[in-house]
Amino acid sequence: MEVTSIKVPPENILNTEIKNFEHIILWMLKNNDGCQWSDFVSDPVNISGSTLSGYLNSLMELHYIEKLSLMINNRKRKIYRILPEGERRFIELSTFQSEEVKLNYPPQIILNRRNYDHWILWMVYNNTTCKWADFLDDPLNINQSSLSKNLNKLMSLNQVIKNEREKDYSITQTGKIEYSRMLRKYDLDRQSILEEESKRIEEIVGKIKDFFAGKQIQDDIKFRFLSNVLKLDYSKVKDILPNETDFFKIILYLSINHPIEYPNYTPLKKLARDYQIEERILNYYIPEIVENDLYPIKFFKLNVEGSKDYYFRSDDEFEKSLRTLVDGCITKLTYLNKLYKATSKEIPESRFFDKIIENIINRASGKLIPEELKESMKKFLPKYIHHLLYKFDTGNKEICGQI
Numbered sequence: 001m002e003v004t005s006i007k008v009p010p011e012n013i014l015n016t017e018i019k020n021f022e023h024i025i026l027w028m029l030k031n032n033d034g035c036q037w038s039d040f041v042s043d044p045v046n047i048s049g050s051t052l053s054g055y056l057n058s059l060m061e062l063h064y065i066e067k068l069s070l071m072i073n074n075r076k077r078k079i080y081r082i083l084p085e086g087e088r089r090f091i092e093l094s095t096f097q098s099e100e101v102k103l104n105y106p107p108q109i110i111l112n113r114r115n116y117d118h119w120i121l122w123m124v125y126n127n128t129t130c131k132w133a134d135f136l137d138d139p140l141n142i143n144q145s146s147l148s149k150n151l152n153k154l155m156s157l158n159q160v161i162k163n164e165r166e167k168d169y170s171i172t173q174t175g176k177i178e179y180s181r182m183l184r185k186y187d188l189d190r191q192s193i194l195e196e197e198s199k200r201i202e203e204i205v206g207k208i209k210d211f212f213a214g215k216q217i218q219d220d221i222k223f224r225f226l227s228n229v230l231k232l233d234y235s236k237v238k239d240i241l242p243n244e245t246d247f248f249k250i251i252l253y254l255s256i257n258h259p260i261e262y263p264n265y266t267p268l269k270k271l272a273r274d275y276q277i278e279e280r281i282l283n284y285y286i287p288e289i290v291e292n293d294l295y296p297i298k299f300f301k302l303n304v305e306g307s308k309d310y311y312f313r314s315d316d317e318f319e320k321s322l323r324t325l326v327d328g329c330i331t332k333l334t335y336l337n338k339l340y341k342a343t344s345k346e347i348p349e350s351r352f353f354d355k356i357i358e359n360i361i362n363r364a365s366g367k368l369i370p371e372e373l374k375e376s377m378k379k380f381l382p383k384y385i386h387h388l389l390y391k392f393d394t395g396n397k398e399i400c401g402q403i
Contacts, residue, residue, distance in 0.1 A: 006039045007031045014044065021047060021055050022133050026090040029065055029082035036077055054136035054144060056080065061132075062167050064089050103127055105139055109186055116142050116150040118182050121171070124160055125179045129168040158235070174233045176200055200230055211248050224255040228313060231297045232289070241285070249277045250285045259302055259310045260318055262370060300384065304376045321368055326385060329359045357381050 008014065009027045024045065028035050040047045047055075059065045064086030068079045082090070105111075106122040119140055123130050135142045142150075151169065154160040159175035162168070171179070180197055208229070212222065228251045234244055241247055252275070256266045268286075272279045288294040290301050290311060298314035312318045333347070333356055340346045347355050360381060365374050 006035065008044055020093065021051060021137070022059070022131070023090075023093045025052075025055055025059065026064065026082060026086055026093065029080060030087060030090045034068070034070070034079040034081045036079060050141075051136065055133055057144060058132045058136070059086065062089075103130070103134060111139060113186075116146050117154055118185075120147075120150055120154060120169075121159065121175060121179050121182060124169055124171040125176065129163070129170045131168050173235045177231060177233050180230065197230065201226060204229060207244065208248070211245060217252075220260070221252075221255050221258075224258060224316070225252055227316065228255055231313065232295050236295070237285075241281070246277055246281055249275045250282060250289070253282060253286065254289070254299065254311045254313075257308075257310050258312055258318070259369065259373065262304070262310065262373060265304075265308050265310075298387075300380075302373070302376055302380050304373065318368075322364070322384075323388065325363055325368065326360055326381070326388060329363065330356055330385070333359060353382075356385070 006028070009024055009031075013020070013023060013027055024047070025040065028039065028045070032039075037052070039045070040052050041049060056065070056067075060067060062085070063083055065080050065082055068081060069076050070079045071077075072079075103123070104126040106119055106126075110118060110122060119142065120130075120135065123134065123140075127134075132147070134140075135147050136144070151160065151162075154175070155162060157174070157178075158172055159178050160169050161172050163170065180200065208226070217225075225248075229248070232251060234247050237247065238244075249271070253266070253268065253271050256271070268282050269279060271277070272282055285294075290299040300312050300314070300319065302310045302312070304310060333352070336345075337347050337352065357378060361374055361378055364377065365371055369377055
């Protein structure tokens, strides 16, 4: 191979505000017989070595280019050449260059933590799609091994999907739910989080409007329903429950029969009749969601009078209040018992757990729950406390052994 002068891209490709390195590299390989590493890093192209390495490796993985060893001036050199797939990609980039949109990148508060899975989720949520190379550029600069590891992790969790034809990545419904959960781990203002969640509500509003049409449902129940729909991903059961409206009816049943609605209660048979859903579907999916952990979101069941089951979700308004109350009572009694050790006020170990239950019930009755639910709550609390003590480190693990 003879050395010839290298053609370089025109100004409108080479000196844009945000450089498209993929386009630049493919342009050079398309308009030259081949290029060496030095052709890309020298004037006027000036691609940095780390950026060039990432893009060349990515383009070779996609079979857009190839690397060959050729004799040049009696010396073996590494030469890059474009392949047919790369030529098609070059035409695509050139055709739509004027329509390119700037990428949105995560705010600094998220970039400050090197949680690459969070960066990727943010990118695929806030951009229609992302290419492999989008994660290698400033301001992300994720190294290829970390990028591969985290993308594979997110794809295995069905939070991100890869379009094999376009060689790009996009977010799934499961990913959108995880994205909302992820935002709460950062010190973002409440308005920002609300706006992000509102975007997801807008996605399902059309379906929900049709579902609610002609039905007399209170706003509080509608709110719980929407909150539950945001947390529970329909795509997880889509293959075995192809009718999404049935999924909404299952969520509605859980939303209607909430402890806050007591004494109002809608039996399963009535909801099945009123909303035209087979009882067997409700009988199967309600226990799967509540008892068999079909979803990572925890639901609790409060049995009343032996025949009525009320449901509430972890982190909903009711559960947060109950958790605060329980945690406060456990902490208070534990501290005071240490203070009164070896005195007449010390609570014997055999009665300590019962005293906690009694204390919680007395504080909850008439405020968090009506008086009529005292006995039901008394039966429910041991398992709930057991759940909390394994979930949170309260320093009272000795109680678990007594449950």
